[in-house]
Amino acid sequence: MNQDELLYPKKGMFAMKKYRCLVCSYVYDPAAGDPDNSIDPGTAFEDLPDIWVCPECGADKDEFEAV
């Protein structure tokens, strides 16, 4: 096992966190993704494209906090 595997375990070992929009309280659930915006189920919030915005109010990712 190399050091990268120790530092960065494979995806799926940790439950992915949900994130809540601070503006409108929309919750991004990684298990559900955001199919309306071409985000597949199982996509972690951290892996969302930078252009992704809240589907409810259009706030960008900086407006979200982990829940």
Ligand SMILES: [Zn+2]
């Ligand atoms: Zn929002």
